[in-house]
Amino acid sequence: MTAKTAKDRLIDDLKAEGFTAVGVTRADAIPEARDRLHAFLAGGLHGTMAWMAETEARRGDPLVLWPAAKSVVMVAMNYGPEDDPLEALTRRDRVTISAYARNRDYHDIVKGKLKQAAGRFAVKTGADVKVFVDTAPVMEKPLGEAAGIGWQGKHTNLVSRDLGSWFFLGAIFTDMDLPADERESDHCGSCRNCLDICPTDAFPAPYRLDARRCISYLTIEHAGPIPVEFRKPMGNRIYGCDDCLAVCPWNKFAAVASEAKLKAREDLKSPAIIELLGLDDTAFRAKFSGSPIKRIGRDRFIRNVLIAAGNSGDETVAGAVEAHLRDPDATVRGAAVWALGELTDENRFAAAREAHRKQETAETVIGEWDRMSG
Structure with a gap:
């Protein structure tokens, strides 16, 4: 089986599993990520997420994580909400939960489907594979950009011209050399909606996030008391924050989640x-x-x-x-x-x-x- 045939069959299999976009890049395709990550950590912008610093070498270079890797297959799974997350912010007697967290844990869903397809790929090709879904030191967003799925917007999240911003990422590392796709370019233009809407001014500059000021970090990763200056801006957000995603103009192309386990539970829409x-x-x-x-x-x-x-x-x-x-x-x-x-x-x-x-x-x-x- 040729590398191109193996890639084409894997893409077909992944789309049959429910992934809405698939792209391939080389394992050495993001050399700039190492320096960007180091600057982020050196500036203390990761807050108390010490695990990011502890895994810096592996996170900054896929080949440190797995030296045998030649290709990285990046996948996206849509989780678009049915409603406008910003509307829920006006209902002060109720709380707002980030759209991705209103049903089952996406790690389990995405990784389960990814492992099934990766396993079949390994059997058919004899290649070794490793599957990652946000639980290992992998820089999914730079890899997703290199694989052509989208580009890192000014809010640092990946944006797609086809999917908007509402999607999860996963990765299959393999020692098989697969044909790489073209890197996606930046299409943010002069838009700064995501920067201007942030209630805590968590973006010191476009494409730069200070996690210590981010409501997602404060409500999920931060232990202890919420700093006083952020309590009022939190409003009714109790788990994550969707503001910078929700205002992205590219979401006009986003679709509601097709995976039933990623659709919002009624009791978690605005409890x-x-x-x-x-x-x-x-x-x-x-x-x-x-x-x-x-x-x-x-x-x-x-x-x-x-x-x-x-x-x-x-x-x-x-x-x-x-x-x-x-x-x-x-x-x-x-x-x-x-x-x-x-x-x-x-x-x-x-x-x-x-x-x-x-x-x-x-x-x-x-x-x-x-x-x-x-």
Whole structure:
């Protein structure tokens, strides 16, 4: 079987598995990625994601990750939402969950399908393969650009002229030398919608992201209290943020997710704050079983919901917020203090402070009481 025939059959197989775009590049096609990654890490823009620095060498060069690799097959799977994610931001009594996280964990879905096709390719060709879906030190976006799937836009995400921005990426590394596709060029032009809409100014310059200011990072990767300056801008976003994707003009070509397990669950489209504040650890695990949200844990999740509660202006949730002043987790208690201060009058807040502060031992929570008390 020729390399071209092997490639063509693999592409057909991957599209039959539900992948909406497939491209091939050489394993040595992104030499510039190493220096860009180093500059990102040296500037501390990765925040507390220490694993990025720990895997810098492998992440920056596919051939360090697997020296035998000759080709990288990049795939995209569409997850376009049915609704406008920006509309949900106006419903302050409810929360907003990033479109990609409203059903099953995409890692499992994409990797499962990718492994099936890669396995069949290996059997037919005798080639060795390795499959990666966002769980190994692979720079999928530069590889996706090199493979012609899209280009890294000013928001640093991959954009496609055919798919817009709503798609997941996966990779098959192989030691078989497959014909490479043409690299995609940048089509952002003068547009800066994604930069201007960011509520936390997380883009110090086009094509440059400061993760420490990104709501996706703050709600998912960041442990401990949310920095005060970002609490109001978070609004009702409790898991991720879609703003910079949602305003991209290229999304006029995007389609709604075709994979059923990537379509939004009704109960996760825009759930009520009061409902989520009532979740204990058992209920949280049950509700988000199989969901990417489960990995942040109940405490971090409730911290995020409490920030949304404080931004809601809805005094009817104050009782549920106040109940979290007795939460076992100090970060949750601190978020409850902030939210209560935003929702209630001085007398109710002072009474709560008197009742709970004298029992408090965590310095961060005491600091919240003092700051909110003026």
